[in-house]
Amino acid sequence: MIDLKPSINFWHDLKSNQVAGLWLFLGSRKSLQIVHPSIFQLLFWGAVAASVNTLYSWMVAGQVGHFNSQGLVSYALWPFIALIVGIFLSQRMNNQRLMLVPALLWLVLDSNVLLIQCFLQYLGDNNLLNFLPDSIYNFLPTLFMVFFVWQSLAVIWVFSRELKWPWWERALIMFATVCTLVVWQMSVKQQPIWKVDDSPPTISEDALYAQGNLLRQTLEQIQLGDFSQTHWYFLGVAGDSYDSVFSSEVQRIKSQFDTRFGTLGRSVQLVNDPDTRTKIPIASETSIQLALNRIGQQMNKDTDVLFMYLTSHGLANHFELENAPIDLNQINPQWLRSALDKSGIKWRVIVISACYSGSFIPALQSDNTLVITASAADRSSFGCNSESDYTYFGRAFFDQAMREKSTLHDAFTDAQATVSKWENAQGFEPSEPQWSLGKNMELMLPQLEKHLFPSPTVIPTSPNPMPSPTTP
Template sequence: MSESNNVHAANEPGKAEGGLEPQLPATSPENISAEEKPEWGRLINETLRTSFLKHPRWEGIPASPVIMLILVTGYILATLCLQRLAIAGPADFHFRAIGANWFAFASWAWLCFSLRRDPVKPDGSNGSTAPSASHLFVLSMAQGLFLFLILNLPFGLSMYLGWITYGSFSQVISWLIYLVPLLLTIAIQSVFLWRACDRRAWSMVLIFFVTVSSIAMQITTRPPHFWYPKRVESSEADSSDRTPDISQEVFEAQAALFQEKMSGLQPQRTGIIDLYSLNFAPYGDENVFLNETSMVTQVMEKRFDAAGRSLQLVNNPGTMNSLPWATPLNLQRAIQHVAKRMDVNEDILFLHMSSHGASDGELSAGMWPLTVNTVTPEDLKRWLGEAGIKHRVISISACYAGNWIAPLSDADTLVMTASDADHTSYGCGSKSDLTFFGRAMYDEQLRNKTLSFETALASARPIIKQREEEAGKTDGYSNPQIAMGANIRDRLKLLELRLPSAQPLP
């Protein structure tokens, strides 16, 4: 207790020694002018300071049920807005999400009370500058809301403006984008709470326990979001910016559809080099990949005599009832079935894969709410080897697709990619009909001008470069690649020789 308080206690209430009025602490509410009364400005100032690891100053911090309600509402509105920014195109609002995440608020309030059970006053009028539980809760909530916005808003705006998509990153990078802001927030708030509490070991254990349990609850329970891509309606069956209802009936219909398509593949013809076409589009949130694989399928059927020997695997809400899903298991089974229909030592398998690509070469996959694993070059090479398919033409239309060349190249394989391992490709946005690579390579060259994959790619490269420059591509030329094995080159020449009558498509 301070000297002034001792003197005050020794005399009658309200009087100091010598009959003088006791001096109130400099920070007492009675000693603060009207302009200096606790206001939102004080809370905002301390929020900014503590967010940059400054020691908290509790004098004048406001705390009331109204302020707490405003901060919780702010969290909910910020979450609502950021979730909306993450969805390009129309979206459905789900009000029931308002009932989610209350465990985090409740546990945080309990934590603040546990760390500050003593009813001390943060204004210093009782000689203490430690916060009460309510002041600790208010300032920590304000700090958390500020960190949530500044660490997540740039990514949300980039998603909304179309600068990046979830498919732009590998799963590892996607997790980092989620975890780094979260871990940074935890670190800053832990420092703040440690400074505000009594700094005993059990306090730090309590902070850790509440924080980890709140995060684990959110991850394991997968609470509902406020926004989801707009659901597909019966009159909008060809739109990929809608979220389909994936029910048990859909799963059963898909299984039957896959078997139907497999059964429809025609067997090989003895003494004839047949080309079997398999097109794979695993990313279902944009129509461009469906469009491209449909176009490539048509070119292979009409120009390379693959009619009756072609198959599309596609994730797209508009093709739920017409095409099998593009999942790794379906692709593996399709390769195995094609191997049984073809002469693996004579015929050629053409495989075109179209999706977003990440810097490590990983192709994006999925169609909300369906979770789809990705296919790696190692997976594909193993499946082709297990099926015994010798002659292969593999085409990868994606950013950073050059990462697929080394794992798949050999004397019996031709690998073509829309980009090298260090650059993005172009034209894979939601407003594109075809990618630059798909349009130049297949729709323009192989459709009308040549049956040679090598010639088609050599002609397409300068066209793609020019179009990228005209479109303002900023990260450099995509630089499409080709790796041609000696044996597959000879096999493709034999195929071309038997297709002299093939006419350009209209």
């Protein structure tokens, strides 16, 4: 028999209902033997569920936006339906107190599931889950959606077993529940409890008309190589506009190359950043190709060398270019190799700082090329926090190692060890920076490096606190 006799102790009922919710999650009829329904318990768990859902929606919204009462009304649909089901059951079983049980059990289970989601969201917001593989992040939303579906179906499952409904009646009600869930899910996405109003990105008229002149002036200032000397040319690309670390990194590294490595007049930076749209050319396939072509025209192809640095977010075989509201093509390894070949540039040092950047190595490899990547083909890299000046690899390689070492290999080895130390301290999966050196470049590089690194002097390094660990 179903025990519906409440105690006079509110906290005793609260404990019993919490346990009943856990049994419901397991699909056990024991939940009906433990639950202690009352109007006070229903109101209490309703307030808890509404508060936890509001908290979760606020955290997902990035702690900005405003409370949306329509979202709370949309959420209340499900306990209301459960209450209607309870009324139907109480009439059918001639037991008035039964009307509160489905809604009460649903609210208890939903509150517990949402508390777990809030906890995981808090850990993620504070970069405490970076030790998990990327596949987990894609799986968690689906898992909690399954939990939400199940908490509704579990109520039906438990009652249908306890009341010995025929199989066709169980199947029909469950099917109707799933259909209602689908319709509700489509609605609730448009009406979250904590809402951030969409503000379409814009580009100013000044920036729109400035970009053409900026790119033209930038490319025109690239100096012609002196055939009696070896020169290094620098091209820096900051791919994403929504994380300022990429813009900051490229600008700092260009300044470093101009002042320390002698590329003044032979360096170009292409940056996606809302703050620089009237000052620096944006990074796109078109601007990258034009910059490579211009450098190829101005350099002495037999003795000069290009140092190209790309930094952004990335996926396997994908380097991200983003500068909303402009719709930019994305860079893949084959396109980048083709762009380099079209430019006619012979000697190439290509450094890519992005997650999964090692996937670019096979396409970019050649006898005359050195390819360095911040991560292996199947690994993430770290440090793309907008509060940072450099990514992990950018700080370790450029801001530290290349200030102290006199060869690229020594700088890479030193940066590899530094990045590994930072990642181990944070408990991250190692990014495993990669080095791929062509056979002709292996012979040529020592001669080229003589014209890159200045004579050994004592040069102070910049402060190097452990960077912020967000992944690109």
